[in-house]
Amino acid sequence: MEDLSFQHRARERAGGTRQTAIIGVVASGNLEVLVERILPNAECRLEIKTAAAGFGEVWNAVIVDFVERYSPGGLKFSINDGGARPDTVSLRLAQAVRLIEEDGQ
Amino acid sequence: MTAPLKHAVQLPAERVRTISFNEASARTRVGLLLDAGSFVEFIGPEKREVSPHLKIFDLPEQFDDGIVVGRGRLDATPVFVAAQEGRFMGGAFGEVHGAKLTGLLRAAREIKSMPVLILLDTGGVRLQEANAGELAIAEIMRAVMEARTAGVKVIGLIGGRSGCYGGGGLIAGCCSALAVSETGRIAVSGPEVIETNRGFEEFDSRDRALVWRTMGGKHRRLLGAADVFTDDTVQGFRDAALELLGLVGAFGGDKLKAEQVRLADRIRRFGTCEDAVDIWAAEGIAHAESVPDLPADQFISLANKIGRTSRDAR
Numbered sequence: 001m002e003d004l005s006f007q008h009r010a011r012e013r014a015g016g017t018r019q020t021a022i023i024g025v026v027a028s029g030n031l032e033v034l035v036e037r038i039l040p041n042a043e044c045r046l047e048i049k050t051a052a053a054g055f056g057e058v059w060n061a062v063i064v065d066f067v068e069r070y071s072p073g074g075l076k077f078s079i080n081d082g083g084a085r086p087d088t089v090s091l092r093l094a095q096a097v098r099l100i101e102e103d104g105q
Numbered sequence: 106m107t108a109p110l111k112h113a114v115q116l117p118a119e120r121v122r123t124i125s126f127n128e129a130s131a132r133t134r135v136g137l138l139l140d141a142g143s144f145v146e147f148i149g150p151e152k153r154e155v156s157p158h159l160k161i162f163d164l165p166e167q168f169d170d171g172i173v174v175g176r177g178r179l180d181a182t183p184v185f186v187a188a189q190e191g192r193f194m195g196g197a198f199g200e201v202h203g204a205k206l207t208g209l210l211r212a213a214r215e216i217k218s219m220p221v222l223i224l225l226d227t228g229g230v231r232l233q234e235a236n237a238g239e240l241a242i243a244e245i246m247r248a249v250m251e252a253r254t255a256g257v258k259v260i261g262l263i264g265g266r267s268g269c270y271g272g273g274g275l276i277a278g279c280c281s282a283l284a285v286s287e288t289g290r291i292a293v294s295g296p297e298v299i300e301t302n303r304g305f306e307e308f309d310s311r312d313r314a315l316v317w318r319t320m321g322g323k324h325r326r327l328l329g330a331a332d333v334f335t336d337d338t339v340q341g342f343r344d345a346a347l348e349l350l351g352l353v354g355a356f357g358g359d360k361l362k363a364e365q366v367r368l369a370d371r372i373r374r375f376g377t378c379e380d381a382v383d384i385w386a387a388e389g390i391a392h393a394e395s396v397p398d399l400p401a402d403q404f405i406s407l408a409n410k411i412g413r414t415s416r417d418a419r
Contacts, residue, residue, distance in 0.1 A: 001163050022150045025130060026167040027192040034150050034168050051165045078153075080165050 002053035006046040006063050010073030013041035021099035024092045031081040033096040041074045050081035062086045066093045122340035126264045131173045131188035137339040139177035146175040156199045158234045167193045170201040174209045191226030191267035199231040203241020210248035213257045220258040229271015242272030249279040253356045260349050262342050263289035270295040281353045284345035285322035285331040292320040318381040329413030336401040364419050
C-alpha cells in the first residue's frame, strides 16, 4: 500500500449544500471516493491509499486535470484505491463532485 | 468532455427501481429498495470504522468495511436494513463488518416492532480476519434468533453477485424468511470449496449450469428454502420484502420443531437424488430439465403451484 496526499488551490467553492458523499467500491480496478465539505472555500485536498505503489506521477496528472476542470473548492477527498486506471479515477472524482453538489445534507 | 450536469433529472422511484438488483451497489440497493429519501445510515463511511486487520496484510480498506446499515421506511413501515457490498472482498464478514450487523439486530431486539431486512451478498468469512470473522458469524446468528424470539421479523434478500455462502448461508438459514432471484445462490460450502475438498468428480466448480441448478435461486425456491422468487430488479425485491413481511407469523419452539420435521422430510424424500433435476422430477414437474431456462414469470407460476414453502416452519 502507498499513501499519497495532494493539496491544491481551487478557483471557486463547489456548489450545493451536501456535507458528505461517497461513490464507488474498493475492488480490483475500482476505487471509492469519500468527499467531505470541511475545508476553506479556496482549498482542496486529496488523500489516497492505493494498492498499486509507484504511480504518484500519474495520480498527480489526473488530479491537476480534475481540479482545473471541476474547481472543487472546500472539499476533502479521501480515496481507497484497488488499482483503478486513470480514466476510472477521473470518472469517480467527477461523480463524487456531482453528488456533493446536490442540495440536502 | 462535456461540463458536469448541475441538476440530474429526477425520475419517479418506480422507474428507477426497474434496474438490476444484481448489478447495483449495496448503497444503490438500499437507497432504491426503501421509500425515496427515507434511509438514514448508522456508522456511515465518514466515521471511517475500517477493518483493523487488513492493513496487516497490506490490503486496501473500505470506509464502511463492506456493509451499509441503518433505518428507513418500506411502504411507510419503519424498518432496519443492512446491505453487504459483494464486490468488496467478496462481501466477506470481517470483525467490523460483522459487528455492524450484530448491533443492528440487537437494536431491533430491543425495539421489537421494527423488522430487519438483510441484503446478503457474501462469500462467507473474510479469512484474513480468521477467528474474528468466525465469531462475527456466531454472534449474528445468535442476534437473529434473539431478535426473532423478541418478535422481530428478519427477512433475507438474496440476489447479489457473490451469492450467499459460508457463514452467510448459515445466517440465511436463521432468518424468518428469504426472497431470492435466479442469480442469488444460497449454500454453505461453495463450488470451489467442494471441488477442492471432495474432488472434481464430486462437483465441477466450472460447470456453471451445475452450480446454478444446485445452489441457485430457482432450486432454493422449489425446495422451500426461499419463500419468494423474484425477477432481478430492485422493485421485485421491494415487492418480495413487503410480501414476506405480511406472511411471517409468530416465532417460537413450535416453529423450530416444524422446521426440523420439514428438513428431515426433505432428506428422506430426496436424499438419494443425484442431481437437482431428479428432485424436480420427483416433485412432479413435467420436463424438469427445462426449469433453468424458464423465464421468471413462468417459473414463479410453476413455483407457486408446485414449490414448497417453509411458511409453517423456520
